[in-house]
Amino acid sequence: MNRMTYQRHRPRRICGQGYAWLLPSLLLAGIVLLDFNTGAEYRFVSWTVLVPGIAAAICGVRTTACFCVVSLVAYVLVDHAWPDQYRAGFADFVLVALGGALATVVSAMRVRQERHALRMEDVAAATVRAVLRPLPERWAGLEQAGAYFPADVEAQVGGDFYDIQPGPYGTRVLVGDVQGKGTGAVEAAAALLGGFREAGYYEKDLETVAERLEIRMLRLRIHTTAIGRRDGDRFATAVLVAFSRDAPDTVEIVNFGHEAPLAVGPRGVRELSCGEGLPVGLCDLVGGLPPVHQVPLAEDETLLLYTDGVTEARDGHGVFYDLVGDVAEAIIADPRCAEPERLVRRVHEGVRRHSRGVLADDTTIFAVRRLPVGDEGPRTAVFPGWDSGRWLPDRVWAGDDPERGSSAS
Structure with missing residues (x-):
């Protein structure tokens, strides 16, 4: 049975590396490119609200908060690159900001639950070791x-x-x-x-x-x-x-x-x-x-x-x-x-x-x-000596040589 250890939350890993930030980054880049490569009648910049939500599911709290800020900055820059009549405006800015704030809160709750689950795994592992000790x-x-x-x-x-x-x-x-x-x-x-x-x-x-x-x-x-x-x-x-x-x-x-x-x-x-x-x-x-x-x-x-x-x-x-x-x-x-x-x-x-x-x-x-x-x-154990049931604390059992020394179990 594998030993469970509790550690501080670390970002989710993809293929064994710390690349959890990669998916929301690609999503943000895709939204920006999509917005610039479609007509003015179809604006996709408001979709940046999805970026912090994705980060909340797979990244830590700080990373999610960073994506919230980056999404807001990207929204402002992309939206102001269009003429005034085609801009999404302040209402969508509030939507992206609110979505990022909620995503950060959700990420914090998720990390807290994961830490609690790790502690429970530690308790379960300790129980296993107490009941079924390694042999x-x-x-x-x-x-x-x-x-x-x-x-x-x-x-x-x-x-x-x-x-x-x-x-x-x-x-x-x-x-x-x-x-x-x-x-x-x-x-x-x-x-x-x-x-x-x-x-x-x-x-x-x-x-x-x-x-x-x-x-x-x-x-x-x-x-x-x-x-x-x-x-x-x-x-x-x-x-x-x-x-x-x-x-x-x-x-x-x-x-x-x-x-x-x-x-x-x-x-x-x-x-x-x-x-x-x-x-x-x-x-x-x-x-x-x-x-x-x-x-x-x-x-x-x-x-x-x-x-x-x-x-x-x-x-x-x-x-x-x-x-x-x-x-x-x-x-x-x-x-x-x-x-x-x-x-x-x-x-x-x-x-x-x-x-x-x-x-x-x-x-x-x-x-x-x-x-x-x-x-x-x-011989991994030392046992107190016995002689016809009498306690002999100055002797050891199991054939260990006291001059060589042995380890207690």
Whole structure:
């Protein structure tokens, strides 16, 4: 996602250069030439009132004011070049002056709205960074690639979320989709990610991490109900995955009513059997959390996680996108498509092509796989040391050498 920055208004640019003044200048020159090259019965000098109006749409306030003055000067010079009986007169001069003044006011209003829009883009960009923080491509023993496309392009953020959290007990991955839309969904996604980042690091058992997510959603629902909001029944589907250093050929998965992950490798595509519990925030209806499933995942297989924006993408005839078939076809044509970045790009292009670029729901595509042994990626994080759950502030975790130094994340 591109970072938005707020700056002072700058003139519109044509072909990458500051030529926004060119169009009103050509219009003014054309009006002057037209007036001189037609008969005295047809005067076009009054059309100079259009010049500040065009400038107001594409130029800054000062430039628009300059065109207002230039148009008035041009009007006086051109009109006085004709005999008295053919002059447009003072009435049209007032028209050009009034039109220029109004154009300057409109330009100021437009610039103010654009600055406000830039500030809103900054807020949206900050929200995106807070909810979906940037992730290193190779981190904590995993190689990952992710893409998020909100259905509301202008909003830039919705209820989908994903994250990776390394910790003393392995690396945890979370992908989910909050029910509903709007700021309430964003708030819920941020709350779940905050809970995951803490629990994913501190808790030893994946079941406890899942329990913390459930409690976090229940607390959020209680709070929203207490302040009188109507979205106190919000929930989220999610998949929670644990990569353990002690089990390199398996992963642990807790499925909160989410789309089942796919294992994509050179040998093909398979759906991981990880059950299907109730969404986060609704587990109290059945009296317990979804179970933790331990499923095989080979070192050369990529775990593909996604939200229902992928599987529910439809074409013009209402046919759903065939994710498994499309990915399987890509793997047959080129086994390298199992690489996370290539895989995410393939699925994204497939969804866009199938739906003709019209997304009915927020769409998240996230692919992750283990790095080869001995290549765990850059150590970009330092973690407080743990020894059987006891706090050891004078040590660091993740194999960093204190004498070499390391950077905190």
